[in-house]
Amino acid sequence: MNKKEFLDILYEQLSGQMPEGTVSSHIQYYRNYIEEQRRTGRSEDDILSELGDPRLIARTLLDTESVGSSRSYSPYTETDDHYEQNSSDTRKVKHHSFHLNLSTWYGKVAVILIAAVVLFFLFTVLSILIPIMLIAGVVIYLIHRFKNNH
Secondary structure (H helix, E strand, O other): OOHHHHHHHHHHHHEOOEOHHHHHHHHHHHHHHHHHHHHOOOOHHHHHHHHOOHHHHHHHHHHHHHHOOOOOOOOOOOOOEEEEEOOOOOOEEEEEOOOOOOOOHHHHHHHHHHHHHHHHHHHHHHHHHHHHHHHHHHHHHHHHHHHHHO
8 A cells, every 4th residue: 555545545434424624634644744754764665554554543533533523623733832932042932821612511610600709709899898988988078077167
């Protein structure tokens, strides 16, 4: 089997079983992998033998896709990580960001809990400040009135 046959079999097994964009993403991943390995000097037969049967790979990808079908990302990109090149250094710095998925039940519960905590603190602060402000207002009013009478 050669690279073209491997990729054709993989495509045939995945096509119609998952979105076309995802199929293309998988095919491109394996094409890039094989080409990268070839550039390191490995033989195509060795690489394809290491990868194994494309039908088994397709089954694994389909099983993985069905488990993670609620996710809307390409399996070969990092959506939560961003890389920044430091101008004075050649290292890349990885920055993580947090995204709350509101389409899940726990995402909705988290938003409700956060809102409840914010409201609790808001009412607590107001319940302390309003009486203090009322007392201060009355005291200032009485002082002002007392000064005007004398």
